[in-house]
Amino acid sequence: MKHVREQFIAAPIHVTGYVDGAFAAADGADIPVTDPATGKQVAILHESDADTVDRAVRAARRAITSGPWAGASVAARQKALIAVHDAILENADELAALETLNTGIPYSQTRNIHIPRAAHNFKFFAEFINQDGGEVFTQEPGYMSLVTYEPIGVTALIGPWNMPLGLTAMKMAGALAFGNSCVVKPSELTPLTLYRLFEIIDRKGIFPKGVVNLVNGNGAVTGNALSAHPDIDMVSFTGGTETGARILSALAKGIKGGAMELGGKSASIVFDDADFDRALDGALLGSFMNNGQMCLAGSRLFVHESFADRFLEAFTRRVKALKVGDPFDPATEIGPMINRAQMDRVIRYAESGLGEGATLLAGGRAHDGLKDGFFIEPTAMLATSNALSICQDEIFAPFATIQTFRDEDDVVARANDSRFGLVGYLWTQNLERALRVAAGIKTGTVLINTPIMRDLRTGFGGIRQSGIGREGAKGSRAMFTEMKSTIIALEAPKMPKLGAGA
Numbered sequence: 224m225k226h227v228r229e230q231f232i233a234a235p236i237h238v239t240g241y242v243d244g245a246f247a248a249a250d251g252a253d254i255p256v257t258d259p260a261t262g263k264q265v266a267i268l269h270e271s272d273a274d275t276v277d278r279a280v281r282a283a284r285r286a287i288t289s290g291p292w293a294g295a296s297v298a299a300r301q302k303a304l305i306a307v308h309d310a311i312l313e314n315a316d317e318l319a320a321l322e323t324l325n326t327g328i329p330y331s332q333t334r335n336i337h338i339p340r341a342a343h344n345f346k347f348f349a350e351f352i353n354q355d356g357g358e359v360f361t362q363e364p365g366y367m368s369l370v371t372y373e374p375i376g377v378t379a380l381i382g383p384w385n386m387p388l389g390l391t392a393m394k395m396a397g398a399l400a401f402g403n404s405c406v407v408k409p410s411e412l413t414p415l416t417l418y419r420l421f422e423i424i425d426r427k428g429i430f431p432k433g434v435v436n437l438v439n440g441n442g443a444v445t446g447n448a449l450s451a452h453p454d455i456d457m458v459s460f461t462g463g464t465e466t467g468a469r470i471l472s473a474l475a476k477g478i479k480g481g482a483m484e485l486g487g488k489s490a491s492i493v494f495d496d497a498d499f500d501r502a503l504d505g506a507l508l509g510s511f512m513n514n515g516q517m518c519l520a521g522s523r524l525f526v527h528e529s530f531a532d533r534f535l536e537a538f539t540r541r542v543k544a545l546k547v548g549d550p551f552d553p554a555t556e557i558g559p560m561i562n563r564a565q566m567d568r569v570i571r572y573a574e575s576g577l578g579e580g581a582t583l584l585a586g587g588r589a590h591d592g593l594k595d596g597f598f599i600e601p602t603a604m605l606a607t608s609n610a611l612s613i614c615q616d617e618i619f620a621p622f623a624t625i626q627t628f629r630d631e632d633d634v635v636a637r638a639n640d641s642r643f644g645l646v647g648y649l650w651t652q653n654l655e656r657a658l659r660v661a662a663g664i665k666t667g668t669v670l671i672n673t674p675i676m677r678d679l680r681t682g683f684g685g686i687r688q689s690g691i692g693r694e695g696a697k698g699s700r701a702m703f704t705e706m707k708s709t710i711i712a713l714e715a716p717k718m719p720k721l722g723a724g725a
């Protein structure tokens with residue numbers, strides 16, 4: 224699959240938007256798209272300006288007010304979703320190669336995990352809408368009350384660069400399953416796989432015109448024009464906390480809602496009764512998968528002091544042994560950071576950690592042997608306090624911090640001492656402890672004895688600055704529908720007759 228790199232470097236493709244069933248003209252500002260493993264340009268993104276965004280939103284509005292998608296049957300929506308699922312799998316090799324080329328995430332992970340998961344979202348929601356219905360209440364004599372879920376309308380779906388297709392596919396699948404139209408905006412850094420998916424969808428004629436639209440460009444220009452557009456009905460956003468806050472304030476002006484999947488700094492607590500090897504494997508995967516660029520990374524480790532020395536020694540040895548290299552090399556475990564700014568930021572965090580009294584166990588600097596791309600050495604630091612910036616800020620990189628603890632209440636308090644609240648990881652073989660601590664952890668999800676697991680039947684999302692809303696099954700339904708109550712009297716209501724004494 225390495226040939227994809229040569230092919231794109233030799234002839235960078237032109238990425239535009241897709242509006243009302245046609246690719247937009249390449250007329251916006253040119254933004255270079257880079258392969259983070261080589262620093263070379265692989266595509267030219269032509270920014271969608273406010274006018275293109277406006278046309279996309281108007282096309283999405285038309286698609287749900289007239290035409291075949293307006294009130295489309297469950298069967299019609301399922302057929303379209305399954306067609307997207309099949310199309311992703313048919314093109315999985317190429318989509319995985321593009322994802323790796325654009326993000327630097329090892330091909331072994333994009334091909335085996337991210338692309339199949341992107342496809343799975345469409346199948347999952349196709350099946351979910353077949354089972355899902357409203358509710359009927361008959362307990363009140365003389366009345367029947369119905370709860371139905373209606374499409375919310377035009378959805379704006381804005382995604383990040385760390386898992387561009389997988390995370391945005393989840394939004395698209397949910398929004399479309401519940402009968403909405405969408406305008407998708409990928410990160411300007413990583414537009415390639417969504418652009419290719421739209422090409423495939425267009426070629427196969429899966430959706431009526433205007434149901435799915437794509438706008439590409441910088442967050443401040445294209446993203447802002449989309450999230451502030453008066454005719455969108457909601458934004459489903461995955462990205463950083465500051466951007467999420469900006470989008471929420473734009474939405475507040477129109478009294479509209481937004482689903483926000485934001486940052487995290489998740490604690491991973493290894494108790495003294497944990498299965499040592501399983502916890503060690505899980506802690507490594509939870510911190511270093513996806514180049515460590517995961518919102519749900521469990522990279523703030525707490526290890527019980529009774530075996531901290533042994534754990535630290537084994538963890539450090541494995542971090543130093545992580546294979547950093549070309550993400551297309553099957554042996555590579557860690558690829559490059561997304562860009563130079565992110566690489567420099569990671570190194571600054573290692574320096575600030577040292578300045579604040581943490582001990583460097585591994586890494587903390589740019590990779591000596593790989594100077595073309597944005598490679599850093601996988602990093603682990605022993606932290607003296609949870610207050611250090613390396614324990615409080617989301618570094619979004621292959622960077623783990625370790626603290627030791629003695630007491631259960633103390634470690635729960637420290638785990639909760641964070642402005643984020645996405646995931647809590649617990650490693651223990653004691654069922655009572657697992658459930659007791661899980662109840663005390665202030666996060667949207669708790670994972671017990673497993674790293675980075677997501678289950679679409681449950682909801683995923685965060686509390687505090689990790690976000691608002693849950694993605695998956697009923698969480699996505701809440702996000703992408705309006706709940707409507709219809710109350711019907713089955714006989715003359717037993718109510719006072721006003722004015723009847725006249």
Ligand code: NDP
Pocket residue numbers: 381382383384385390408409410411412440441442443445446447448450461462463464465466467469470483484485486487517518519617619645684685689690
């Ligand atoms: P950003 O917040 O920088 O960007 C996310 C998206 O928002 C991009 O498409 C960006 O465009 C766009 N954007 C930027 N400014 C605006 C604006 N004013 N209006 C509308 N859109 C805008 O996040 P990153 O791409 O850097 O992603 C990393 C972050 O995402 C991390 O904090 C991570 O934790 C979080 N994340 C959360 C997940 C979750 O499920 N909770 C999952 C994965 C990641 P552009 O890039 O073109 O500027």
